[in-house]
Every structure is written in structure tokens, then in C-alpha cells.
Amino acid sequence: MRVGIPHFGNVYIPVKSMARKLGAPEGYIIIPPPITQRTLELGVKYSPQEACLPYKITLGSLIETCEMGADTLIQARGTGICRLGYYAKDQEQTLQDLGFNAHFLTLDVSHHKVISIIRLIQDMSNNTPWREIIPAFFFSIGKLFALDKIEKVVHKVRAVELEKGTASRIYREAINAIDEATKSKEVKGLTKKYIDNLNRVPKDTTTKPLKVGIVGEIYVVIEPFANMDIEIELGKLGIEVERTMTLSRWIKYSLFLNYLGVDEWREVHKLASPYVDHDIGGDGWESVGEKVLYARNGFDGVIHLAPFTCMPEIVAQNIMPSTREDIPVLTVICDEQQSKQGMLTRLEAFTDLISFRRRKREYGRRV
Amino acid sequence: MVTVGIPRALLYYQYYPMWKAFFEKLGTEVVVSPPTNKSILNSGVTRGVQDTCLPVKVFFGHVIALIDKCDLIFVPAVTSLGNKNYNCSKLIGLPNMARALIPESPPFLAPEIDCEKGRYNFYRNIYAVGRYFTSNPFKLKRAVEEGWVSNLDYRNKMSDEKITPLQAIDGKLSTNVGPSSFTVAVIAHPYIIYDEYVSHQLISRLQKMEVKVVTAEMVPQEELDVATRRVVGVPHWLFESEIIGAGEYYLETRVDGIIIVAAFGCGPDSMMLSVVEHRARESEIPLLPLSVDEHSSEGGLLTRLEAFLDMVKRRKRVCV
Numbered sequence: 019m020r021v022g023i024p025h026f027g028n029v030y031i032p033v034k035s036m037a038r039k040l041g042a043p044e045g046y047i048i049i050p051p052p053i054t055q056r057t058l059e060l061g062v063k064y065s066p067q068e069a070c071l072p073y074k075i076t077l078g079s080l081i082e083t084c085e086m087g088a089d090t091l092i093q094a095r096g097t098g099i100c101r102l103g104y105y106a107k108d109q110e111q112t113l114q115d116l117g118f119n120a121h122f123l124t125l126d127v128s129h130h131k132v133i134s135i136i137r138l139i140q141d142m143s144n145n146t147p148w149r150e151i152i153p154a155f156f157f158s159i160g161k162l163f164a165l166d167k168i169e170k171v172v173h174k175v176r177a178v179e180l181e182k183g184t185a186s187r188i189y190r191e192a193i194n195a196i197d198e199a200t201k202s203k204e205v206k207g208l209t210k211k212y213i214d215n216l217n218r219v220p221k222d223t224t225t226k227p228l229k230v231g232i233v234g235e236i237y238v239v240i241e242p243f244a245n246m247d248i249e250i251e252l253g254k255l256g257i258e259v260e261r262t263m264t265l266s267r268w269i270k271y272s273l274f275l276n277y278l279g280v281d282e283w284r285e286v287h288k289l290a291s292p293y294v295d296h297d298i299g300g301d302g303w304e305s306v307g308e309k310v311l312y313a314r315n316g317f318d319g320v321i322h323l324a325p326f327t328c329m330p331e332i333v334a335q336n337i338m339p340s341t342r343e344d345i346p347v348l349t350v351i352c353d354e355q356q357s358k359q360g361m362l363t364r365l366e367a368f369t370d371l372i373s374f375r376r377r378k379r380e381y382g383r384r385v
Numbered sequence: 386m387v388t389v390g391i392p393r394a395l396l397y398y399q400y401y402p403m404w405k406a407f408f409e410k411l412g413t414e415v416v417v418s419p420p421t422n423k424s425i426l427n428s429g430v431t432r433g434v435q436d437t438c439l440p441v442k443v444f445f446g447h448v449i450a451l452i453d454k455c456d457l458i459f460v461p462a463v464t465s466l467g468n469k470n471y472n473c474s475k476l477i478g479l480p481n482m483a484r485a486l487i488p489e490s491p492p493f494l495a496p497e498i499d500c501e502k503g504r505y506n507f508y509r510n511i512y513a514v515g516r517y518f519t520s521n522p523f524k525l526k527r528a529v530e531e532g533w534v535s536n537l538d539y540r541n542k543m544s545d546e547k548i549t550p551l552q553a554i555d556g557k558l559s560t561n562v563g564p565s566s567f568t569v570a571v572i573a574h575p576y577i578i579y580d581e582y583v584s585h586q587l588i589s590r591l592q593k594m595e596v597k598v599v600t601a602e603m604v605p606q607e608e609l610d611v612a613t614r615r616v617v618g619v620p621h622w623l624f625e626s627e628i629i630g631a632g633e634y635y636l637e638t639r640v641d642g643i644i645i646v647a648a649f650g651c652g653p654d655s656m657m658l659s660v661v662e663h664r665a666r667e668s669e670i671p672l673l674p675l676s677v678d679e680h681s682s683e684g685g686l687l688t689r690l691e692a693f694l695d696m697v698k699r700r701k702r703v704c705v
Contacts, residue, residue: 066655066656066658066659067655068647068649068650068651068652068654068655069655069656070652070655100474100652101652101653101655101656103621104621104656104657107617107618107621107656107660108656108659108660111660111663115663293481293484293485294478294481295481295497296462296464296477296497296499297477298474298477298478298481299471299474299477300474302474302478326436326650327436327650327651327652327655328652329473329474329475329652329653330474330478332434332436332437332474332475333474333475333477333478333481333482335434335436336433336434336437336482336485336486337478337481337482337485339485340485340486340488349434351436
């Protein structure tokens with residue numbers, strides 16, 4: 019059995035480390051090459067025309083793993099959410115048509131998440147005892163937590179660093195170093211080291227950077243290829259980015275704390291309730307609520323990322339302008355046709371708009 | 386007397402007789418918006434963001450057309466009808482979107498129908514609707530029963546007499562007369578093909594061309610469910626049987642051709658129709674995919690329809 023996974027942010031790091039920790043043979047877990055234009059082209063070629071971008075990218079990524087010899091693939095499924103529940107069914111069919119004989123192991127991301135992930139590990143680990151699996155699992159997700167912790171600092175540094183690109187370089191180094199780490203102590207040390215490095219980067223301390231919040235569909239928010247490195251580009255424009263949606267947060271709450279009755283979105287849902295009072299699938303409810311939250315917290319703007327034809331985000335996009343909280347929202351629709359230049363032009367215009375608004379607020383007039 | 390407005394769009398084609406019986410039993414007057422026309426479409430299109438799909442934009446147009454004609458507008462958020470499958474997000478968030486985009490409209494009667502949340506939630510939502518008209522729970526219960534009976538009657542009528550919802554609701558005479566040489570199945574959501582403006586009168590055009598048209602409504606629900614389960618196992622969408630089930634059913638009965646109609650940007654259809662296309666390729670039955678949006682032209686549709694029918698005709702002659 020050779021297991022392949024599609025790319026989704028840094029998800030490959032814990033998967034890889036888990037396999038290493040449990041002593042899986044070389045080539046048991048197949049990590050596809052990083053997402054490139056070729057991945058996207060493969061995905062677009064074999065997808066239904068109007069499928070959404072996450073479908074196309076994950077399909078392209080899975081085709082690449084199959085080319086490397088994977089015969090078992092992991093994909094998410096679920097009910098009560100958007101098209102995501104249909105991915106595995108359709109992609110399995112497509113891969114069979116292409117002549118790859120791969121079967122799917124699915125991970126339920128809507129109900130019974132823990133049971134589903136335990137089953138998945140059981141299927142893959144070939145009767146490894148639980149006393150070995152559990153520490154390996156916690157060690158591996160610890161890496162995700164460390165990376166998200168570093169990324170939070172990166173967002174802050176990017177906006178004010180004097181030499182643009184330093185923070186991104188350090189973050190890349192951090193990803194590689196943490197990927198290689200084999201002990202939890204090592205991960206902790208590396209996290210501290212890189213956060214210190216980031217804090218020592220020479221910064222422009224005279225200006226207070228503009229702050230925007232990023233909301234939207236989870237795949238395009240987290241996967242940098244899908245949103246064309248929008249966070250880096252915003253950093254270059256001197257904007258501090260904040261996003262609540264991270265993989266570690268999803269794991270922390272969906273796999274553990276939700277079962278104890280802690281709902282991480284309670285506040286956001288409450289803020290959204292005058293406009294959307296029940297779940298509309300996907301991340302639409304959260305997008306509306308987070309817009310309100312960012313407006314209340316004094317942010318300068320919100321960037322709303324959505325794949326083309328994404329149903330929950332279209333509902334959110336329709337509702338957002340009518341909320342009482344007044345904050346500029348730029349909706350960036352991500353699909354295979356989008357060009358980076360077009361996005362940059364819009365980001366620059368948006369930056370101008372929010373900086374005018376800030377000056378107006380501070381000086382009471384347009385300067 | 387209170388007047389309740391029902392927009393002639395989306396779920397109207399499936400549940401109108403039920404809603405009508407329910408509201409009339411509660412002693413209200415029911416007003417339906419006029420059939421879709423250019424001004425309704427245009428007023429709806431200007432409201433929503435451009436990526437919203439055509440049927441939802443048409444729905445907004447119908448809500449706007451009902452302003453000043455009624456005291457309440459019925460916009461249910463049909464989330465789930467059990468069996469762990471859910472509706473499209475746009476239909477779940479329909480009252481929320483309509484409220485945000487059409488602030489000048491009369492208040493909405495917007496119950497959330499979600500059978501996954503249990504019986505109590507369902508009853509409470511129905512009661513919240515009934516409270517507008519009556520405080521007597523027994524009267525409400527009778528109205529619900531009445532509604533359910535007319536829903537069953539409506540469904541049975543369509544599958545027994547092989548008629549479309551338009552014929553069943555309006556009592557129009559069937560135009561399916563004359564000797565029809567071959568059968569074509571039209572697979573799409575009811576709100577696309579039965580909206581004569583949106584679909585450019587696809588069905589009546591086909592009937593005029595002496596084609597026998599069959600649709601999902603003409604098959605009993607149980608058989609659709611069986612067919613769906615055979616292809617995809619557990620359905621993921623609420624309306625999966627009306628697309629995949631109907632497609633599979635008609636492929637099995639060997640119709641002469643299949644026409645699938647999708648609204649541009651429809652999320653569920655983008656996945657489901659590829660399954661139907663795949664099955665049609667396997668069983669070697671010709672299939673014509675059509676896509677409608679606010680820019681689709683009648684001429685383009687007609688040309689493709691004629692070419693497709695010619696192909697089906699020739700194929701049949703060769704086979705015989």
C-alpha cells in the first residue's frame with residue numbers, strides 16, 4: 019500500500035512526520051510535489067468545467083501522487099457542507115477513467131471527526147499499537163501548532179520589515195527545519211528560535227501599519243497557491259494581516275474541544291445572527307460573522323476570499339454589504355483564470371481606499 | 386384577511402399545491418407572482434452579486450414583484466428533509482439573502498425546515514409560521530395534514546398521468562398530442578425547465594417538434610431513489626434523485642436521448658451532471674448539455690436543439 023495525499027497548506031508536514039515516527043517504510047506515504055501551474059492544469063483538464071478551485075487543485079495534486087505510484091488516496095468528505103462531500107466520489111471516478119487504480123480512504127470532516135480520523139490511522143498503520151500511535155499523533159500535530167504560531171508573528175513582521183521578503187524567507191526556513199525535527203523538544207526550541215529571529219528583523223517603527231482581516235473559504239484561505247500568496251503581497255504593501263482560520267485551530271476545536279462543548283465560533287455566530295441565523299454550509303456563516311468581528315475590533319478592511327461558484331461564499335457575499343458595521347470588503351474570487359497582476363491592481367486600489375479612510379478618521383477630513 | 390405571497394420560483398414548482406392548501410386552510414389568501422418575464426428577471430439580476438446563479442436571481446425578481454401585493458412573503462429555508470442530505474447553500478440561506486438584498490419587502494415567513502435537527506425543531510418552526518394566522522394548534526395541525534395530502538395527490542397525479550408540474554398546477558391541457566416518434570428525457574431542476582422564460586420554453590418546443598418529453602416528475606419517487614442509490618450510494622444532496630436518479634432511470638429505460646439543463650454556476654449540478662454524463666457515455670445514449678444564464682439566447686438554444694434532434698433521429702433510423 020502506498021498512500022497519497024493532496025496538498026492543503028502545511029498538512030503534508032504532520033502526515034510525513036507521523037509516518038516517520040511510526041517507522042513506515044520509505045515511500046509508504048507519497049507527498050506530491052508542491053502545487054505548480056502543472057498541478058492546476060492537470061486538475062482543470064480532468065474536472066467538470068464548473069467545479070470549484072479546491073476540487074481542481076486537489077484533483078491535480080492527486081493525479082501527481084498517482085503518477086508517483088500511489089494506490090490509496092486520502093480525501094475529505096462530509097454531509098451538510100458544500101460540494102466538498104462530493105469530491106471523493108467524483109475524483110475516484112475520474113482517476114479510474116484515467117487508468118489509475120487507486121482507492122480512496124475518506125476523512126469525515128462534518129460529523130464524527132475523531133472516529134473518522136482514528137479509523138483512518140488504523141487503516142493506514144497496519145496494526146501498530148495505540149500506545150505508539152497516540153504520542154506520534156500529538157507530536158505531529160504539534161508541528162502544525164508551531165508553524166501557525168510562527169506564521170502569526172510573520173504576518174505582523176511582514177508589514178513593517180525594512181527589507182521586504184525577510185520574514186517570508188525566515189518562515190520558509192522554519193517550515194523546513196520543523197519538518198525535519200524528530201523530537202517535541204526540538205520543535206519547541208525551533209519555534210522559539212525562529213520567533214526570536216523574526217523579532218530581531220529590522221523594522222520600521224515610525225508608522226502604524228494598516229490592518230486587514232482575511233475571511234473566506236478554508237481551502238483558498240489556507241493554501242497559498244490558491245490565493246496567489248495574497249498574504250505576502252499584502253505584506254509588501256505594508257499591510258498587517260490577521261486570519262482566524264488556521265489548520266491548528268481547526269484541529270484543536272473540531273477534534274477535541276468541540277466534544278467538550280466549547281464552540282470556537284460561538285462569538286462569531288452570535289455577531290452574524292442578525293443577518294444569518296443558521297448554518298448555510300461551508301464557511302459562509304463564519305465569513306459574515308468575522309466581517310462584523312473585524313469591524314468591531316477596529317480593523318481597516320476585510321479581504322474575502324472565495325473560489326469561483328462557491329455557494330456558501332456567494333450567500334455571504336450577498337449578505338455582507340447590508341451589515342450595519344461599516345468596513346470596506348474586497349472580495350477576491352479565486353479560479354484558474356485569475357492573473358496575479360489583476361489581483362495586485364485591485365489590492366493596491368483597496369490599500370489606497372483604506373488608507374484614505376484611516377486618515378479621514380484620524381484627522382476628520384481627507385488629506 | 387391576510388394575504389401571503391408565494392414567489393413563482395425555485396421550490397414553487399415542487400411544493401406549491403402543498404403550500405396553497407396549507408395557507409388556505411388557515412384562512413388566508415394566497416397570491417402568486419406572475420410568470421417570469423423580462424422585467425422580473427432584470428429587477429432580480431440587478432440585486433444580487435453577479436456570481437449568484439440565475440434561478441436565485443429570478444427568485445429575487447419574483448419577491449420584488451410581490452411587494453405591495455401581499456402582507457407576508459413565504460420564503461422557506463429548506464435545509465434538509467432527513468436522510469442526512471442537505472440542500473444547496475443558496476437555498477438554505479435564501480431568506481437571509483432576500484432580507485439583505487430587498488430591504489423594502491414585506492416581512493418574510495421564513496421557517497427553517499431542517500429535519501436533521503429533530504422533530505421538535507421542525508414542529509416549532511411550523512408553529513412559528515402558523516402563529517401569524519391562528520392560535521389554535523389543532524387548526525394548524527389540520528392545515529398541515531391538508532397540505533401533506535395535497536402534496537401527495539400532486540406527486541401521484543404527475544407520476545400517474547405523466548404530466549409536468551405546470552400542467553398539474555394550472556390544469557393546462559397536455560400538448561403531448563399527436564404521434565411522437567421518439568422520447569427525450571429532460572434532466573434538470575424543476576425551477577429551470579418549468580420556468581418558461583428561463584428555459585426558453587424548452588419543453589413546449591420539444592413537444593411541438595413531435596418529441597415525447599419525459600422528466601423526473603413523471604417517475605414515482607421510490608424508483609428515483611432506487612436508481613440514485615445504485616449509482617452513487619448514499620445521496621449527498623436533497624435533490625439528488627431528481628438529477629442522478631432520473632438520469633439513471635431514463636438511461637435504464639433506454640430513451641432515445643437525454644437533454645440536461647444547468648444554470649451557469651450551479652454548484653451541485655457541476656458535480657452531479659458529470660455523473661449523469663459519465664453514465665450516458667457508458668450506456669451510449671446521446672446527451673445534450675445546455676447551460677442557461679441571463680445572457681443565453683433563444684437562437685443559440687434552438688440551433689443546438691435542432692442539431693441534437695436530427696442526430697437522434699438519424700441514429701434511430703440506423704438502429705432500426
